[in-house]
Amino acid sequence: MEELEGLFRSAAENAAGYRRSLAERPVGLPVDQEALAKAFGGPLPAGPTPPERVLTDLIAAAEPGLVASAGPRYFGFVVGGALPAATGADILAAGWDQVATNAVTSPAAIAAESAAGGWLKELLGIPREASAGFVTGCQAANTVGLAAARHQVLADAGWDVERRGLAGAPRIRVIAGAERHATIDRSLRLLGFGTDAVEAVPAGPDGAIDVGALREVLHAGAQGPTVVCLQAGNVNTGACDRLREACELVHRHGGWAHVDGAFGLWAAASPATRHLVDGLELADSWACDGHKWLNLPYDSAFAFCARPEAHAGAMSLAAAYLVGSGGVPVGADLTAESSRRARGFAVWAGLRELGRDGVAALVDRCCALARRFAGGLTAAGFEVANEVVLNQVLVRFGDDARTDRTVAAVQAEGTCWAGGTTWRGRRYMRISVSNATTTEADVDRSLAAITRLAS
Structure with missing residues (x-):
C-alpha cells in the first residue's frame, strides 16, 4: 500500500502526457494488429509481477495501438473527448473503487448521480419529475427506455410482463423511423420483440421521420399497446424528428413515445438549436449519451423516464441480502447493471466544469x-x-469508389480521422464535430489534408 502513491502518480503522469500529445500526434495510422497481439500475448506468468513493471509493460504494449479519438481532429463516430475535470473525477472514481448499486454500497455515488441527474434534466428540458438512470451508452439507455415502455403499455392492457413474460401477452405494436439507429433494433432483440416487430415509417429527405406517414401507420394498425421510437439527431445528417407533432400524435393513439437522442438531444442545451428538438418534453422516455457531445469519459449515458414507476418496475431488483433495495429507486433500480461503477462522479464534475453557459457554448461551437x-x-x-443543422457533415468526392479511396487515404495519413457511410444508396465521408478542444485551426488543417488527398 505504501507504493500506491508513486504507482498512481506514474499512471496519471503518463495519461496527462498522452493528452498533451493529442494536438500534434497522428490521429490514426495503420496498425500491425499481429504485433499488438504479440505484445499483449504470451503465457500468463506463474508468479506475481511488480505493479510498476506491469504498468510499464502495459504502456509499451498499448502505445502503438492507441487512436487519438480524444483529440481535436477526430471526427468519427460522434466521439467527444473527455473534459479535464471529468477525467480527474474518473481517476478518483477508480481509486475510490465504489460500488454504485444503491445508497448503502456508496452514499456518495448515489448523491452525485442524483445531483447530476437533476442538472441534466434542467439542461435538456426534460421534466423534473422524470427518473434518471446512469448507464454505459445509448444501447443500454434505449434498452432501459423500451423496457419501461414495454412495462407500461402491457400494464395498461392488464398484463404483468415482469412476472408473466411475453408468451401469451397482448401484441405490442413497435413503430420506428426507417432511419432509426441500429441500437434500437438490438434493444428490440434483447427485449424479446424481435426486429420483425418493427413497423417502419419512411423518412423525409433529411432523414427525419415523416410525421404524415407516421399518422397513416398509426391509423392503419389495430389499436392496442403501442410504442413509437423517435429520434433526435440522425446519425448521418443530424436531422431531428418533429418531436412535438410526433409525440402528440402518439399520445392521441394511446402510445408510448421514446426518443433516441444519443447526441442530438444536446441541441436542447443551446438557445440557438433548441428549436430543433421542440416538444421533447412531451415524450415518455429519452436516451442520451454523455461521452459524445458532453465530452465525458467512456462509458457514460443516461436513460430518462417520465414515469419513474414504470422505469423502476421494469428494471429494479430486490433480495433479502441486498441491504438498501426496495426503497426509493436509485442506482441499480434504474439500470440493467447491479454491480455498477460510480460513473456519476465524472458526470457531476464535467457539468460543474462547463456550467450551463459552457454546455451551450460547446454545442454552438x-x-x-x-x-x-x-x-x-x-x-x-x-x-x-446535408443541410448542416447540428454537428454532422456528409461529403462525397465524385463516385462511390473515389469517395471510399479518399476516406481510406485520410484515415491512413493521420492529420484527421473521419469515417465512411452509406446515405440513400451512395457512399459519403461522415464528419462529426464533437470534441470540446477542436478549433478553427484544426478544421482548416483537416480541410487542407482532405482536399489534398481527394485530389
Missing part, C-alpha cells in the same frame, strides 16, 4: 465548426449532401 467544414468542402468543389 461544434455546430459552427461543422458549418466551416461544409463551407470549405463545398468551396473545394465537393458535394455536401
Whole structure:
C-alpha cells in the first residue's frame, strides 16, 4: 500500500502526457494488429509481477495501438473527448473503487448521480419529475427506455410482463423511423420483440421521420399497446424528428413515445438549436449519451423516464441480502447493471466544469465548426449532401469508389480521422464535430489534408 502513491502518480503522469500529445500526434495510422497481439500475448506468468513493471509493460504494449479519438481532429463516430475535470473525477472514481448499486454500497455515488441527474434534466428540458438512470451508452439507455415502455403499455392492457413474460401477452405494436439507429433494433432483440416487430415509417429527405406517414401507420394498425421510437439527431445528417407533432400524435393513439437522442438531444442545451428538438418534453422516455457531445469519459449515458414507476418496475431488483433495495429507486433500480461503477462522479464534475453557459457554448461551437467544414468542402468543389443543422457533415468526392479511396487515404495519413457511410444508396465521408478542444485551426488543417488527398 505504501507504493500506491508513486504507482498512481506514474499512471496519471503518463495519461496527462498522452493528452498533451493529442494536438500534434497522428490521429490514426495503420496498425500491425499481429504485433499488438504479440505484445499483449504470451503465457500468463506463474508468479506475481511488480505493479510498476506491469504498468510499464502495459504502456509499451498499448502505445502503438492507441487512436487519438480524444483529440481535436477526430471526427468519427460522434466521439467527444473527455473534459479535464471529468477525467480527474474518473481517476478518483477508480481509486475510490465504489460500488454504485444503491445508497448503502456508496452514499456518495448515489448523491452525485442524483445531483447530476437533476442538472441534466434542467439542461435538456426534460421534466423534473422524470427518473434518471446512469448507464454505459445509448444501447443500454434505449434498452432501459423500451423496457419501461414495454412495462407500461402491457400494464395498461392488464398484463404483468415482469412476472408473466411475453408468451401469451397482448401484441405490442413497435413503430420506428426507417432511419432509426441500429441500437434500437438490438434493444428490440434483447427485449424479446424481435426486429420483425418493427413497423417502419419512411423518412423525409433529411432523414427525419415523416410525421404524415407516421399518422397513416398509426391509423392503419389495430389499436392496442403501442410504442413509437423517435429520434433526435440522425446519425448521418443530424436531422431531428418533429418531436412535438410526433409525440402528440402518439399520445392521441394511446402510445408510448421514446426518443433516441444519443447526441442530438444536446441541441436542447443551446438557445440557438433548441428549436430543433421542440416538444421533447412531451415524450415518455429519452436516451442520451454523455461521452459524445458532453465530452465525458467512456462509458457514460443516461436513460430518462417520465414515469419513474414504470422505469423502476421494469428494471429494479430486490433480495433479502441486498441491504438498501426496495426503497426509493436509485442506482441499480434504474439500470440493467447491479454491480455498477460510480460513473456519476465524472458526470457531476464535467457539468460543474462547463456550467450551463459552457454546455451551450460547446454545442454552438461544434455546430459552427461543422458549418466551416461544409463551407470549405463545398468551396473545394465537393458535394455536401446535408443541410448542416447540428454537428454532422456528409461529403462525397465524385463516385462511390473515389469517395471510399479518399476516406481510406485520410484515415491512413493521420492529420484527421473521419469515417465512411452509406446515405440513400451512395457512399459519403461522415464528419462529426464533437470534441470540446477542436478549433478553427484544426478544421482548416483537416480541410487542407482532405482536399489534398481527394485530389
